[in-house]
Amino acid sequence: MKPALSREVAAALASGQPVVALESTIVAHGLPWPANLEVAKDLEAAVRRCGAVPATIAVIDGSLCAGLGDEQLERLAQDGATFVKAGATDLAVALARGGCAATTVSATAKVAAAVGIRVFSTGGIGGVHRGDDFDVSHDLVALAGLPLAVVSAGAKSILDLPRTIEAMETLGILVLGYRCDELPAFYRRASGVRLPHRVDTVRELAEILTVHWRALGGHGALIANPIPAAAELPAELIDAVLQQALARAAAAEIRGKALTPYLLAEISRASAGRSVVANRALAVHNAEVGAELAVALSHLLAR
Ligand code: PSU
């Protein structure tokens, strides 16, 4: 697997400058057009503002790209529905067939790790789905085996969070709460699910990760970063909207890969777009923290 790096990403990696990977499924399948293009651009701008180079990852016309140009980013957003949703395991099919694919957290993490990127910011990672304990996102398994930190607003609140945190423990994913004691629940800052570790500075996150990777040969880490308080959605709204979306998904027999995009679209519809505003705010915040972390790591890992 030889990803095509944009000139900017290649130069940054070659000189040890901080780089933050960004995924493309949130753009193609997680958010509606045209908000998705705005979010894609906001995420890249946030990474730059905080001193790192963004590397959005996607398969474009059979080529595995890290670092997209404006035109590619626009295609991803506008034609998102025509992009296959590719997890790490699906990449071979997408690449061999020569089409376009949006990479999920698992696929993005795999590509990022392959080119030496250590930090990846997303909205919320996948996990154990509610009502179907066997639908466990490959995100968790992939993360468990890659030396990479994913900054995420916990896991998406459409999931079974207590089972998701247990699955991460089983798999050996290092979970660090960034300025929080509980696993954030995407649209909400807290979930009632306690985290094993709380860290209050980016500097300490970087120190812990350096020990984890360098001294202990550790792999994936989840940096759980709660949605900014001002952007949090009311609990009653989320509960009502979520119940409705889950019931509709069950009635329509939506399963597997289609489930997460379906639920996110239903939640957006039922909340009159408020969930999209919240999703955008939390994803941008993750991009900022990811960039700060990449900057701190670039100093420590250079030693
Ligand atoms: N975070 C978001 N929106 C999304 C996703 C994450 O804010 O659409 C995507 C990610 O790409 C993640 C995927 O990897 O949802 C999980 O899908 P599944 O549950 O099918 O594994």
Ligand code: MN
């Ligand atoms: Mn799944």
